[in-house]
Amino acid sequence: xxxxxxxxxxxxxxxxxxxxxxxxxxxxxxxxxxxxxxxxxxxxxxxxxxxxxxxxxxxxxxxxxxxxxxxxxxxxxxxxxxxxxxxxxxxxxxxxxxxxxxxxxxxxxxxxxxxxxxxxxxxxxxxxxxxxxxxxxxxxxxxxxxxxxxxxxxxxxxxxxxxxxxxxxxxxxxxxxxxxxxxxxxxxxxxxxxxxxxxxxxxxxxxxxxxxxxxxxxxxxxxxxxxxxxxxxxxxxxxxxxxxxxxxxxxxxxxxxxxxxxxxxxxxxxxxxxxxxxxxxxxxxxxxxxxxxxxxxxxxxxxxxxxxxxxxxxxxxxxxxxxxxxxxxxxxxxxxxxxxxxxxxxxxxxxxxxxxxxxxxxxxxxxxxxxxxxxxxxxxxxxxxxxxxxxxxxxxxxxxxxxxxxxxxxxxxxxxxxxxxxxxxxxxxxxxxxxxxxxxxxxxxxxxxxxx
Numbered sequence: 001x002x003x004x005x006x007x008x009x010x011x012x013x014x015x016x017x018x019x020x021x022x023x024x025x026x027x028x029x030x031x032x033x034x035x036x037x038x039x040x041x042x043x044x045x046x047x048x049x050x051x052x053x054x055x056x057x058x059x060x061x062x063x064x065x066x067x068x069x070x071x072x073x074x075x076x077x078x079x080x081x082x083x084x085x086x087x088x089x090x091x092x093x094x095x096x097x098x099x100x101x102x103x104x105x106x107x108x109x110x111x112x113x114x115x116x117x118x119x120x121x122x123x124x125x126x127x128x129x130x131x132x133x134x135x136x137x138x139x140x141x142x143x144x145x146x147x148x149x150x151x152x153x154x155x156x157x158x159x160x161x162x163x164x165x166x167x168x169x170x171x172x173x174x175x176x177x178x179x180x181x182x183x184x185x186x187x188x189x190x191x192x193x194x195x196x197x198x199x200x201x202x203x204x205x206x207x208x209x210x211x212x213x214x215x216x217x218x219x220x221x222x223x224x225x226x227x228x229x230x231x232x233x234x235x236x237x238x239x240x241x242x243x244x245x246x247x248x249x250x251x252x253x254x255x256x257x258x259x260x261x262x263x264x265x266x267x268x269x270x271x272x273x274x275x276x277x278x279x280x281x282x283x284x285x286x287x288x289x290x291x292x293x294x295x296x297x298x299x300x301x302x303x304x305x306x307x308x309x310x311x312x313x314x315x316x317x318x319x320x321x322x323x324x325x326x327x328x329x330x331x332x333x334x335x336x337x338x339x340x341x342x343x344x345x346x347x348x349x350x351x352x353x354x355x356x357x358x359x360x361x362x363x364x365x366x367x368x369x370x371x372x373x374x375x376x377x378x379x380x381x382x383x384x385x386x387x388x389x390x391x392x393x394x395x396x397x398x399x400x401x402x403x404x405x406x407x408x409x410x411x412x413x414x415x416x417x418x419x420x421x422x423x424x425x426x427x428x429x430x431x432x433x434x435x436x437x438x439x440x441x442x443x444x445x446x447x448x449x450x451x452x
Contacts, residue, residue, distance in 0.1 A: 002082060003052055005075040007061075007068050010039065010046050011362035017041045018066040018228075019074060028056045030077070037063075037074070041228070044365075045358045054079045064146030144171035151176045158225050229327035237386050244305075245425040248384045249433050253417050253444045255400050258286055261447045265341070283400055283417070284320075284374045285345040286450075290443040291372060291395055292316035292336035293450050294436050301436035303392045303427040304369050310427050313369045319388065320348055321373040322355045329355035330388055332368040369393075376400060382418040392427040395440075396420040417444070 007017065018040040030036055030050040037048040057078035061068055068074065144152070144159045148171045152159040155176065162179055164171035226234070262281050269277040295302040295316045302313045316337040319330040331351035336344060354360050369392060373385045376399035385396040398418040405412055419440070423433040443450050 002057060003054065003077040003079065004073045005036070005048075005050075005077055006071050007074050008039065008046075008048060009070045010041055010044065011366065014041055014070055014362075016067050016069050019061050019063055019068050020045060022059060022063045024056050026056050026059055030054065030056065040358070044360050044362065046361070050077070052077060052079070055082075057082070062146050064150045066149075143169060145173065148173050148176050153227075155180050156224065158223065227326050229324075233327045236389065240386050240389050244387050244389060246384075246387060246422050247425050247430065247433070248420055248422055249430075249437050250382065250418060250420045251437055251441050253419060253441050255283070255415050255417050255444060258283065258444055258447045259400070259415055262286065279342050279345060281341050281345050283376070284372070284397070285341050285348065286444065286447060287374065287395070287397055287419075288318055288320065288333060288336055288344050288348065288372055289339075289341055289450055290440055290447070291370070292318050292333075293443055294440040295370065296337045297439050298432070298436040301393065301428050301432050302369050304390045305392065305424055305427040306390070311369075316370075317368040319365075319368040319371040319391070320351070321371055321385075321388075322352045324356050324358070329360065329365055330368070330371055331355055331360055331365045370395070372397065376417070382420055384420050385422050387422050387424055392424045393433070393436075394422045396422065 007019070010017065019037060020040040021038040022036070023038070024030060024034075024036045031053050032050055034050045035047045036050050036056075039046050039048055054077040056075060058076045059074075060076065061072075061074040143164060143166070144162075145166070148162075149159055151173055152162065152171075157176060157179055159171055159176070162171050162175050163169075165175055166172040262283065266277060266280050269279050272278055293316070295318075299312060302316060304311045304313070315335045317332050317334045318336045319332045322329045322331060331354075333339070333344060333347055333351070339347070351360065351364060355365070371385070371388050371391055371394040373394060374397040375383060376397055379399050381401070382398040383396050385394045387394050396419065398420075400415055400417040402413055403416045405414055405416070419437070421433055421437045423429075428436075
């Protein structure tokens with residue numbers, strides 16, 4: 001009996017994903033454990049392995065298809081002795097789900113706001129697209145082949161702004177290549193950009209997209225469509241600021257002792273055969289360790305809000321913010337309080353490298369009770385970070401720099417670093433936040449105490 005290969009769920013919250021690439025074709029034989037495809041979500045690219053042995057009888061979903069629902073059939077595997085007739089009645093690939101067609105917008109109405117601060121508007125219902133490559137835009141459909149979509153995405157070109165030369169105006173690869181080479185021009189920027197979002201949706205300060213575009217002359221800007229990661233980051237951070245009561249605590253930490261300890265440790269690091277040190281600690285490694293230890297010493301601050309209860313975590317699982325093109329990842333260093341500075345350094349480098357390549361597994365960026373965001377390498381003196389739900393806190397770290405300070409009536413010069421703790425007031429109130437931040441300051445200023 002043939003076996004259905006279905007779209008896997010890469011995380012508990014995943015509902016759909018993109019079938020980025022097939023590593024097999026129809027007729028290929030596969031064994032258990034063979035990589036057969038790559039799946040993309042807004043957070044990661046994961047390989048799909050065959051569970052059973054057999055022959056690929058039919059590929060139901062073409063590579064490059066977006067919006068493939070979890071548990072939907074993507075291919076059919078024939079077992080030994082079965083013929084291609086067994087897949088004659090296999091389901092066809094579903095057409096990509098169209099976005100709702102926008103209702104006609106009034107000339108420039110003020111968007112009504114709900115009590116939660118979100119825009120109130122009635123979504124219109126669009127008919128399902130008949131063509132597998134159809135995508136709903138401003139009420140009309142843009143037809144494009146999966147290959148054309150992929151090439152356009154790689155080139156950073158909005159496929160809805162390309163004039164198609166294929167059957168029924170379908171955008172094909174040659175159309176994308178023509179635009180990329182300059183042989184063909186995109187449609188008018190305003191028209192193409194306005195086609196990608198409902199005109200009635202509030203997007204900035206209560207304004208609709210059409211109202212925003214009307215403020216700028218055509219040709220004075222370039223509209224770049226948001227990818228899945230950027231949309232997810234925007235949605236989560238907007239939700240965080242709207243629903244999580246943030247408050248902020250700021251301290252200056254004297255880091256002369258930390259810098260001296262870091263220099264000594266790095267100097268004593270074993271050398272490889274080529275003479276390079278086997279590891280090199282950063283200031284952020286000390287920050288991660290100190291923050292993890294501080295949460296163990298003030299366990300009430302190692303908390304997350306869970307609606308009808310507060311979760312007090314036994315481990316210091318600290319996420320570190322990693323900037324990637326188009327968004328942000330927060331891979332988690334588990335039990336950071338129990339790990340050495342070298343272990344933390346190597347783990348953060350590994351997680352950050354794979355985050356930039358979108359190769360993290362879901363369990364590596366989910367969970368955690370807190371985050372560290374460091375912009376010191378950009379020369380930022382101080383900033384307040386937005387909490388990443390459901391975390392209860394996030395520590396924002398600024399640049400370490402020389403500053404003049406007063407010490408018992410004398411003017412001195414020392415190295416200081418400003419940190420700002422953002423707290424979810426529902427789980428970590430003012431006094432508790434101040435207590436844990438004070439413990440962190442003591443550890444940073446006396447790094448030997450991290451080992452006590």
